[in-house]
Amino acid sequence: MSQPIILYDIPGQGPVKAMSGNIFKARYTLAYKGLAFKSVWVESKDIEERMKAIGAKPTGRKPDGSDFYTLPVIQDPSTGAVVSDSFAIAEYLEETYPSTSTVFPRGSKALISVFDSTFMQGMGPMFPLIATTVYTKILPTSREYFRENAEIRFGTKFEDISPEGPKREQHWKNAKDFLGVVDGWYSKSGGKWIMGDTFSYADIIAGAWVRCFNGLFEGEKWEEISTWHGGRWGRLLEEINKYPILD
Amino acid sequence: MSQPIILYDIPGQGPVKAMSGNIFKARYTLAYKGLAFKSVWVESKDIEERMKAIGAKPTGRKPDGSDFYTLPVIQDPSTGAVVSDSFAIAEYLEETYPSTSTVFPRGSKALISVFDSTFMQGMGPMFPLIATTVYTKILPTSREYFRENAEIRFGTKFEDISPEGPKREQHWKNAKDFLGVVDGWYSKSGGKWIMGDTFSYADIIAGAWVRCFNGLFEGEKWEEISTWHGGRWGRLLEEINKYPILD
Incomplete structure (x- = not known):
């Protein structure tokens, strides 16, 4: 590999621009494999145009049936490949750089x-909370686009997606319940990772979302989350942050 | 192990009494590990009383909140253990007989x-079809009990659970769609088993249900199923049937 892989990501307002759970998956995969990469920042409103321009594949469809483009996308100057979707990116990197550490060990x-x-489906009931919080962190220039899309996706006025009060409390309960399920999976593994003593892409999935929560709910709320389920999430964040994911 | 493990199963009317997908999981696990076992047949209507008598744990709750007992249950004369639930049985056998072939390889x-x-949840939309067919195969003495329970579970008159016609056709479509999802998982594995070249309990889960379909939908319908998804299910049944599951 002569030139760093380009990782397309969505910028937040903070000093650490990265904030998306799905894009953190690609970051941890690249970092764990020790592959050099370089972030290129694309606001949500510009994703479709920019990704079409580089020939990225859509990852789904909009309600009107037209192509829907999401990040992460990587572009690998060494091969010319452009790959969309965090799982497909992991597969591509495994196949293209087989001598690096594997994220899919042993079959x-x-x-x-x-x-x-299953993990993404389990996250569903806490997405209203995530979307509402992400909105406060993105660049002001992307807010209108984000708001319109969230209203279509959740089928309600933006202010009603996860308002402070009982509805928001329910979304926090959903979050804690689902992390409880994930904690049960970890408990079955017999080690600190989902595959026991062996790190894998399953830990990247969980770790990426924990890292996302850490950024979104910084301060007191994160302090609380990090103590849930015997402190599992604080420890996981600490472990996975050994891999340098910011370029 | 001095005496064979006792496996509690529900008898069907045919010469091969075994017919339950979940109980086939325990059979394949015992057979793959080469552990001697002996079937004890318990009609559905008698499960609760018989399982309470041997000290088996319930596996869930009835709508009225009381304990619900299901099979498979195993009783191991060598240790005195009584274990309910197919996954817990696999865990017990792994721990108790660590020198036998493992069904949970490599973490x-x-x-x-x-x-x-996830597999069991995916099966949900075809359960009406399965329940309606199982009813025709169980012993006449268990029919009334089975019918009453199915009506509670599906919230409708037994005859309306999966009647011949468009509703039944939809349940067949659900079955084919879900097997399509499972076929996608196998295609990702890079081998003939879910873990590539390595057999595991994941194949026991899929194989047990395919074996169940083979028994329930014998004849022309099974011939059709066995050709779906490039013949995946016919081949899987053939492969997994190398393990002798009938005592």
């Missing part, structure tokens, strides 16, 4: 792909 | 427990 790829979709 | 237990619950 685990199919099992981890099931883990990935 | 895969937590990932396979996620696979197990």
Whole structure:
């Protein structure tokens, strides 16, 4: 690999621009494999145009049936490849750089792909809370676009997605319940990682979202989350942050 | 191990009495590990009383909040252990007989427990079809009990759970769609098993249900199922049937 891989990410307002759970997955994968990479920042409102321009594949469809583009996307100058979707990026990096540390050890790829979709489905009931918080962190120039899309996605006025009060409390309960399920998975593993003593992409999935929470709910709320389930999430963040994900 | 493990199963009317997907999981686990076992047949209507009598744990709750007992349950004369639930049985056998072939290779237990619950959830939309067919295969003495319980579970008159016609066709479509998802998981594995070249409890889960379909939908319908998804299910049944699950 002669030139660093380009990672397209969405900038937040803070000094650490990275904030998206799914994009943290690509960051941890690149970092764990020791591959050099360089961030290119694209505001949400510009993703479609920019990704079409580099020939990235859409990752889904909008309600009107047209192509939907999301990040992360990577562009690898050494091969010319442009790859969308965090799991597909992990697969691409495994195949293209087989001498780097593997994130799918010992025949685990199919099992981890099931883990990935089950994890994302389990996150569903806390997305209103995440979307509402992300909104406060993105650049002002992307707010209108973000708001319109969130209203379509959740089928309600933006202010009603996760307002302070009982609805927001329920979303926090959903978050804690789901992390309780993930804690149960870790408890079954017999080690500190999902595959026992072996780090894998399953830990990248969980770690990426914990890192996302850490950024979104910084301060007192994160302090609370980090103590849930016997302190599992504080420890996981500390462990996974050994990999340098910011360029 | 001096005496065979007792496996409690529900008898069907055919010459091969075994017919339950979840109980086939315990059979394949015992067979793959080469552990001697002996079937004891318990009709559905008698499960609660018989399992209470041997000190088996319930596996859930009834709608009225009281304990719910299911099979498989195993009783191991060598240790005195009584274990309910197919996954817990696999865990028990792994721990108690560590020198036998493992069904959770290489740190895969937590990932396979996620696979197990995701698989069972995916089966949900075809359960009406399964329940309606199982009813025709159980002993006449258990029919009334089975019918009453199915009506509570599906919240409708037994005849309306999966009647011939568009509703049944939809349940068949659900079955084919879900097997399509499972086929996608196998395709990701890079081998003939979910863990590539390595057999695991994930294949026992899929294989047990395929074996169940083979028994329930014998004849023309099974011939059709066995050709779905490039013949994946016919091949899986053939492969997994190398393990002798009938005592």
